Amino acid sequence: MKNILSKTIGILFLSTFSHVSMAALIDFTDTNFIGGLTSVSNGFEGNIDGIVFTLTSTDGTVNFKENYAGNSTGCSILECDKDGAGINNDEISGGVNVTQTMTLLFDTEVAISSFYFLDLYKRPDYDTSNRAEQATITIDDVLFETVLATGLSGDGGFASLENVLAIGTKFEFTAAIDPLFWDDRDNDYALAGVEVSAVPLPAAVWLFGSVIAGFAGFSRYKKKA
Numbered sequence: 640m641k642n643i644l645s646k647t648i649g650i651l652f653l654s655t656f657s658h659v660s661m662a663a664l665i666d667f668t669d670t671n672f673i674g675g676l677t678s679v680s681n682g683f684e685g686n687i688d689g690i691v692f693t694l695t696s697t698d699g700t701v702n703f704k705e706n707y708a709g710n711s712t713g714c715s716i717l718e719c720d721k722d723g724a725g726i727n728n729d730e731i732s733g734g735v736n737v738t739q740t741m742t743l744l745f746d747t748e749v750a751i752s753s754f755y756f757l758d759l760y761k762r763p764d765y766d767t768s769n770r771a772e773q774a775t776i777t778i779d780d781v782l783f784e785t786v787l788a789t790g791l792s793g794d795g796g797f798a799s800l801e802n803v804l805a806i807g808t809k810f811e812f813t814a815a816i817d818p819l820f821w822d823d824r825d826n827d828y829a830l831a832g833v834e835v836s837a838v839p840l841p842a843a844v845w846l847f848g849s850v851i852a853g854f855a856g857f858s859r860y861k862k863k864a
Contacts, residue, residue: 662752662834663688669718673703690837691746694830696726698739705729705758705829709795713755713831722757722795723829730758731774733814734825741830743810748838751805758796759788759828772826774798775815778807788828796828806838 665687666672676683682695694701705722713719725731726739733739754776761771771788786800810833814826 662750662836664716664832664834665692666718666832667694667703667723667829668707668721668757668831670720672718673721687835688837690749690835693744694724694741695744696739696741698737699727701726701741702729707757707795709757709797710793712794713757713797713799716799717755717757717831719795723755723831725829730827730829731812731814732825732827734827736825738813738815741812743812743830743833745808745835748806748808749835750838751810751833751835752803753799753801753834754786754803754805755831755833756786756796756798757829757831759786759798760796761788772796772814772828774828774830775813776800776805777811777813778805779809780811797831798828 665685672685676685676694678684679693679695681697681699682693682701684691684693686692701724703721703724705725707714707719707722709719711719722729724741726741731739731741754774756774759772759774773788774786776783776786783805784800784803786798788796788798812830814828
């Protein structure tokens with residue numbers, strides 16, 4: 640009985656939760672992937688592993704204008720045909736004259752484990768102020784994280800936030816005004832990609848719990864018999 644119970648628990652656990660651990664890369668630097676997206680108002684719609692998403696902005700139209708001009712930094716992860724997604728010109732901009740927001744919206748709750756950016760630069764080494772650009776991530780209208788630039792011009796401004804657990808349906812990316820920011824007197828960057836997987840439905844979790852409870856009840860019944 641114990642062997643049957645343990646095997647069943649194992650099978651149910653794997654079938655219920657394994658999908659979370661298998662993240663798929665949404666690569667906004669890949670021209671083939673970009674070519675498969677569908678145009679919608681102010682942006683694009685796509686599908687990754689059955690998960691539907693839209694990438695839009697109310698501050699202008701999303702585009703993928705800029706070709707990648709850096710070295711191989713970040714390209715072991717990303718395709719690096721393009722710099723990624725921007726708004727109007729080729730980047731998400733924030734500064735004195737403009738503040739833009741890009742929204743990545745999924746049709747179901749997802750878990751994002753990594754965020755990738757390009758054109759996210761810090762001041763050159765000769766500048767002692769060490770100011771840098773910064774990408775701000777908001778999840779379901781709650782501030783999640785800010786990513787400070789570490790890259791110089793030669794590496795395409797590659798930066799990442801990896802091995803995190805960011806769960807939600809609406810992910811917003813902004814470049815706010817701050818003395819730390821720098822690049823043409825504005826803070827700007829491109830959204831290069833995210834690693835995403837679906838979160839199991841609560842019903843699946845309840846089913847898992849119900850089966851365990853059923854086995855427990857059956858075990859007590861056998862002991863009484």
